[in-house]
Amino acid sequence: MAYANTEALEKSVSIKTLQAMKDRCEKFTTVALYDAPMAAMAQNCGVESVLVGDSLGMTVLGYDSTLPVTMEHMIYHVEAVARGNKKSHIMGDLPFMTYATPELAMHNATRIMQAGAHAVKIEGGAWLASTVSMLSERGIPVCAHLGLTPQSVNKFGGFRVQGREREQAETILADAMLLADAGADLLVLECVPAELAARITKAIPIPTIGIGAGRDTDAQVLVINDILGLTETPPKFSKNFLSEAGDIPKALKKYVADVKAGVFPEDSHIFS
Numbered sequence: 001m002a003y004a005n006t007e008a009l010e011k012s013v014s015i016k017t018l019q020a021m022k023d024r025c026e027k028f029t030t031v032a033l034y035d036a037p038m039a040a041m042a043q044n045c046g047v048e049s050v051l052v053g054d055s056l057g058m059t060v061l062g063y064d065s066t067l068p069v070t071m072e073h074m075i076y077h078v079e080a081v082a083r084g085n086k087k088s089h090i091m092g093d094l095p096f097m098t099y100a101t102p103e104l105a106m107h108n109a110t111r112i113m114q115a116g117a118h119a120v121k122i123e124g125g126a127w128l129a130s131t132v133s134m135l136s137e138r139g140i141p142v143c144a145h146l147g148l149t150p151q152s153v154n155k156f157g158g159f160r161v162q163g164r165e166r167e168q169a170e171t172i173l174a175d176a177m178l179l180a181d182a183g184a185d186l187l188v189l190e191c192v193p194a195e196l197a198a199r200i201t202k203a204i205p206i207p208t209i210g211i212g213a214g215r216d217t218d219a220q221v222l223v224i225n226d227i228l229g230l231t232e233t234p235p236k237f238s239k240n241f242l243s244e245a246g247d248i249p250k251a252l253k254k255y256v257a258d259v260k261a262g263v264f265p266e267d268s269h270i271f272s
């Protein structure tokens, strides 16, 4: 069986566990999920890292973008996930405009951490460096997020691959190095060419978590709805693992095993 060596998490996973995995060149898996039973299942299937994503605005609440998501939505779902899962590392997204200034970021990150997250995720480049260092210095691990940052969908004019032009690719690489230097502990790279994600992963000491970013990031993230075939028009980079696996735990275990083995994402999921 392809997933025979995938087991429930035994010890709780911290930011240090994830860093040590990068340092050992061992891949880890993140799932964006939103409720207690799915969070429990992720823990039991060896998913090291879970993200309570603001994608919940689209995947749970039926909005067309992540912009309507509020702190109240995020807290409600972080609390549910934290109740269901005592082992995986839990990140919570800060929603649109709730970290527009460092002061707002510190206030709202506090609320996400008190709801049960172990780290917060924020979308943006160089402008976030001071926010990242302030949160980090005060004890809040930060996951930065570059490339297709969905809260900026109106600036991008749609959910489009980012970093295809040389100049933009160099900016994303420079932003990644700046945010890592500022104290970010993790970096999500969304919908960027695989070559760029590979360069960034080599250039920075912290783990990179890719989605539509090729095989060479330190980890992969997918949205649970896409893994389980719940999305009407799934993004090109996603994969329905349920259809071949047969049930939800088998689908999660197959996803974990395929990421560890470096066989997911496949060529058809990759932008170049």
Ligand SMILES: Nc1nc(=O)c2c([nH]1)NC[C@@H]1CN(c3ccc(C(=O)N[C@@H](CCC(=O)O)C(=O)O)cc3)CN21
Residues within 6 Å of the ligand: 054, 055, 058, 059, 066, 148, 150, 159, 160, 161, 191, 223, 225, 226, 231, 234, 235, 236, 237, 238
């Ligand atoms: N179900 C779901 N999965 C996700 O991964 C996801 C969400 N929802 N909601 C929040 C954001 C939005 N995301 C998206 C949504 C659509 C595309 C998309 O349609 N991309 C095109 C590529 C466009 C191009 O070539 O530039 C695709 O064909 O996949 C990408 C990311 C990722 N996130």
Ligand SMILES: CC(C)C(=O)C(=O)O
Residues within 6 Å of the ligand: 032, 051, 052, 053, 054, 055, 056, 093, 188, 190, 211, 221, 223
């Ligand atoms: C797709 C991931 C990276 C995310 O930000 C979310 O689920 O909100």
Ligand SMILES: [Mg+2]
Residues within 6 Å of the ligand: 053, 054, 055, 066, 093, 150
């Ligand atoms: Mg998000």
